[in-house]
Amino acid sequence: xxxxxxxxxxxxxxxxxxxxxxxxxxxxxxxxxxxxxxxxxxxxxxxxxxxxxxxxxxxxxxxxxxxxxxxxxxxxxxxxxxxxxxxxxxxxxxxxxxxxxxxxxxx
Numbered sequence: 811x812x813x814x815x816x817x818x819x820x821x822x823x824x825x826x827x828x829x830x831x832x833x834x835x836x837x838x839x840x841x842x843x844x845x846x847x848x849x850x851x852x853x854x855x856x857x858x859x860x861x862x863x864x865x866x867x868x869x870x871x872x873x874x875x876x877x878x879x880x881x882x883x884x885x886x887x888x889x890x891x892x893x894x895x896x897x898x899x900x901x902x903x904x905x906x907x908x909x910x911x912x913x914x915x916x917x
Contacts, residue, residue: 811840815858818844825857827873833860849876 811828818826824847830837837860844857855874865871 811837811858815840815844818858823857824879825855825859825875827859827861827875829861829863829866831863833862850878851876 814826814828817823828837828841841856841858841860846854847857848854853876855876859873861871861873
Protein backbone atom coordinates (compact mmCIF):
# COMPACT_ATOMS: atom_id res chain seq x y z
CA UNK A 811 0.00 0.00 0.00
CA UNK A 812 2.82 2.39 0.79
CA UNK A 813 4.32 1.69 -2.63
CA UNK A 814 1.01 2.39 -4.36
CA UNK A 815 0.64 5.62 -2.38
CA UNK A 816 4.15 6.55 -3.49
CA UNK A 817 3.14 5.93 -7.13
CA UNK A 818 0.14 8.24 -6.71
CA UNK A 819 2.34 10.95 -5.19
CA UNK A 820 5.24 10.54 -7.65
CA UNK A 821 2.93 10.71 -10.67
CA UNK A 822 1.05 13.65 -9.14
CA UNK A 823 -2.17 11.73 -9.67
CA UNK A 824 -5.28 13.14 -8.08
CA UNK A 825 -6.42 9.68 -7.02
CA UNK A 826 -5.68 6.00 -7.37
CA UNK A 827 -7.82 2.89 -7.04
CA UNK A 828 -6.33 -0.23 -5.45
CA UNK A 829 -8.15 -3.48 -6.28
CA UNK A 830 -7.44 -6.47 -4.02
CA UNK A 831 -8.88 -9.72 -2.69
CA UNK A 832 -9.15 -8.59 0.95
CA UNK A 833 -9.03 -5.19 2.64
CA UNK A 834 -7.17 -4.94 5.95
CA UNK A 835 -7.15 -2.27 8.63
CA UNK A 836 -3.51 -1.48 7.84
CA UNK A 837 -4.37 -0.97 4.17
CA UNK A 838 -7.13 1.45 5.10
CA UNK A 839 -4.80 3.39 7.41
CA UNK A 840 -2.27 3.81 4.55
CA UNK A 841 -5.03 4.93 2.19
CA UNK A 842 -6.27 7.54 4.67
CA UNK A 843 -2.77 9.03 4.97
CA UNK A 844 -3.04 10.40 1.41
CA UNK A 845 -6.03 12.55 2.32
CA UNK A 846 -8.59 13.81 -0.19
CA UNK A 847 -8.74 15.36 -3.65
CA UNK A 848 -11.20 18.16 -4.41
CA UNK A 849 -13.46 17.72 -7.40
CA UNK A 850 -14.39 20.78 -9.49
CA UNK A 851 -17.79 20.66 -7.75
CA UNK A 852 -16.04 21.05 -4.39
CA UNK A 853 -16.83 17.48 -3.31
CA UNK A 854 -13.92 15.69 -1.64
CA UNK A 855 -12.96 12.14 -2.64
CA UNK A 856 -10.30 9.88 -1.10
CA UNK A 857 -7.01 10.07 -3.03
CA UNK A 858 -6.44 6.32 -2.50
CA UNK A 859 -9.51 4.14 -2.75
CA UNK A 860 -9.57 0.42 -1.95
CA UNK A 861 -12.08 -1.85 -3.67
CA UNK A 862 -12.18 -5.63 -3.24
CA UNK A 863 -12.88 -8.10 -6.04
CA UNK A 864 -16.04 -9.18 -4.20
CA UNK A 865 -17.26 -5.57 -4.01
CA UNK A 866 -16.67 -5.12 -7.74
CA UNK A 867 -18.24 -8.37 -8.89
CA UNK A 868 -20.95 -9.18 -6.35
CA UNK A 869 -21.86 -5.82 -4.85
CA UNK A 870 -21.35 -3.83 -8.08
CA UNK A 871 -19.36 -1.21 -6.14
CA UNK A 872 -17.46 1.23 -8.32
CA UNK A 873 -14.62 3.60 -7.46
CA UNK A 874 -15.72 7.09 -6.45
CA UNK A 875 -14.47 9.08 -9.42
CA UNK A 876 -16.10 12.51 -9.77
CA UNK A 877 -18.00 13.29 -12.95
CA UNK A 878 -15.76 14.90 -15.51
CA UNK A 879 -12.56 13.22 -14.34
CA UNK A 880 -11.02 10.98 -16.94
CA UNK A 881 -9.13 7.86 -15.87
CA UNK A 882 -5.78 7.66 -17.61
CA UNK A 883 -3.07 5.07 -17.65
CA UNK A 884 0.47 6.46 -17.35
CA UNK A 885 2.97 5.03 -19.81
CA UNK A 886 4.20 1.62 -18.76
CA UNK A 887 1.26 0.91 -16.45
CA UNK A 888 -0.92 -2.03 -17.43
CA UNK A 889 1.65 -3.78 -19.59
CA UNK A 890 1.84 -7.50 -18.78
CA UNK A 891 4.62 -8.08 -16.28
CA UNK A 892 3.18 -11.03 -14.37
CA UNK A 893 1.35 -10.96 -11.06
CA UNK A 894 2.45 -8.46 -8.47
CA UNK A 895 1.33 -9.35 -4.96
CA UNK A 896 1.08 -6.90 -2.11
CA UNK A 897 1.71 -7.88 1.51
CA UNK A 898 -2.02 -8.51 2.02
CA UNK A 899 -2.19 -11.04 -0.83
CA UNK A 900 -4.13 -8.82 -3.24
CA UNK A 901 -3.28 -8.45 -6.90
CA UNK A 902 -2.26 -4.91 -7.66
CA UNK A 903 -4.23 -3.59 -10.61
CA UNK A 904 -3.21 0.03 -9.96
CA UNK A 905 -5.60 2.27 -11.78
CA UNK A 906 -4.63 5.92 -11.50
CA UNK A 907 -6.98 8.71 -12.44
CA UNK A 908 -5.39 12.07 -13.16
CA UNK A 909 -6.65 15.46 -14.23
CA UNK A 910 -4.30 18.18 -13.01
CA UNK A 911 -6.02 21.09 -14.68
CA UNK A 912 -9.51 20.34 -13.35
CA UNK A 913 -8.88 20.13 -9.59
CA UNK A 914 -6.47 20.85 -6.81
CA UNK A 915 -5.26 18.35 -4.27
CA UNK A 916 -6.40 18.92 -0.70
CA UNK A 917 -4.58 17.29 2.22
